[in-house]
Amino acid sequence: MNRTKRVKTLKKLIVGTVIALIILPTILCVILFVYSRRLQQQIYILTDRVAVAEEGRDDPAEQYETMQDTYRQEIDELTSKISDLENELTSLRDLEKNEPASETKTSWPKKVYLTFDDGPSGHTQDILDILDSYGVKGNFFVCATQNEDYQKFYRKILDEGHMLGIHSYTHVYEDIYASEEAFREDVLAIRSFVNEQTGGYNATYYRFPGGSTNLHARISIQSCAEWLTEQGLVYYDWNISSQDAVNPMQSKESIVRNATFGCENYEEVVVLMHDLGNKDTTVEALPEIIEYYQNLGAVISVIDENSMRVQHDQ
Numbered sequence: 001m002n003r004t005k006r007v008k009t010l011k012k013l014i015v016g017t018v019i020a021l022i023i024l025p026t027i028l029c030v031i032l033f034v035y036s037r038r039l040q041q042q043i044y045i046l047t048d049r050v051a052v053a054e055e056g057r058d059d060p061a062e063q064y065e066t067m068q069d070t071y072r073q074e075i076d077e078l079t080s081k082i083s084d085l086e087n088e089l090t091s092l093r094d095l096e097k098n099e100p101a102s103e104t105k106t107s108w109p110k111k112v113y114l115t116f117d118d119g120p121s122g123h124t125q126d127i128l129d130i131l132d133s134y135g136v137k138g139n140f141f142v143c144a145t146q147n148e149d150y151q152k153f154y155r156k157i158l159d160e161g162h163m164l165g166i167h168s169y170t171h172v173y174e175d176i177y178a179s180e181e182a183f184r185e186d187v188l189a190i191r192s193f194v195n196e197q198t199g200g201y202n203a204t205y206y207r208f209p210g211g212s213t214n215l216h217a218r219i220s221i222q223s224c225a226e227w228l229t230e231q232g233l234v235y236y237d238w239n240i241s242s243q244d245a246v247n248p249m250q251s252k253e254s255i256v257r258n259a260t261f262g263c264e265n266y267e268e269v270v271v272l273m274h275d276l277g278n279k280d281t282t283v284e285a286l287p288e289i290i291e292y293y294q295n296l297g298a299v300i301s302v303i304d305e306n307s308m309r310v311q312h313d314q
């Protein structure tokens with residue numbers, strides 16, 4: 001009996017062992033399989049995340065190249081726009097050339113007299129240099145400078161072929177126009193001063209301080225003018241003012257504009273400017289003024305007996 005029991009127990013043990021040996025690995029396999037699937041899924045997710053992160057990361061070199069491309073495109077667009085505008089400009093110029101220009105536009109002004117009052121000054125040499133560089137002559141209506149450095153310019157203006165006219169000895173309106181006698185004294189004083197400085201030059205042309213219609217004058221300009229004629233002096237006003245003495249410092253642009261504005265209305269233009277140490281912008285504007293008139297074909301020269309008399313009361 002005992003033996004039978006033992007055999008049975010042994011059988012159960014064997015069967016149990018066999019079952020355990022078969023089932024356990026199967027279960028383990030299933031568990032491992034599921035686990036490996038999960039791991040694989042996680043790997044996929046992580047790989048995907050890495051890829052996304054890498055794609056999104058800013059690569060400086062790549063970014064620079066992208067910017068370069070954008071700029072290149074913009075430059076190309078602008079270049080093509082510029083070339084379009086240039087073509088348009090060329091065709092407009094062609095049109096202008098073919099258009100019959102009006103008589104006054106092409107022929108007036110014929111002559112231009114650039115006049116510089118109140119010098120000589122620290123700018124006289126600059127003005128002479130500019131006139132020389134354009135091969136043109138100017139007209140200087142001078143005062144009596146006590147600055148010895150500037151006194152050489154009276155002679156120099158003459159020697160370089162410019163017109164040396166007289167303006168005033170003192171340039172103080174209240175004194176000059178106080179009486180006819182005072183006026184005469186001032187004119188004679190500047191005339192003899194210039195004569196002395198130049199070694200004998202007698203000026204022919206005169207400009208009233210403030211012009212012949214100077215409101216400060218309490219005397220008859222008409223009788224002054226008659227006396228000037230008796231003295232062999234011809235006075236000149238201007239028909240275009242650069243307005244360079246209106247403000248302490250006019251801009252270069254406004255001087256150029258004023259010195260050329262309306263010039264087509266005159267056959268001969270007398271431009272008023274100033275040769276004074278503080279008139280820097282007049283010097284700066286001068287080349288453009290000369291170029292403007294040269295482009296119109298006008299002759300820029302000195303006032304002489306053939307020049308049209310530009311006098312305000314005429």
Ligand SMILES: [Zn+2]
Binds near residue numbers: 167171209210
């Ligand atoms: Zn003056």
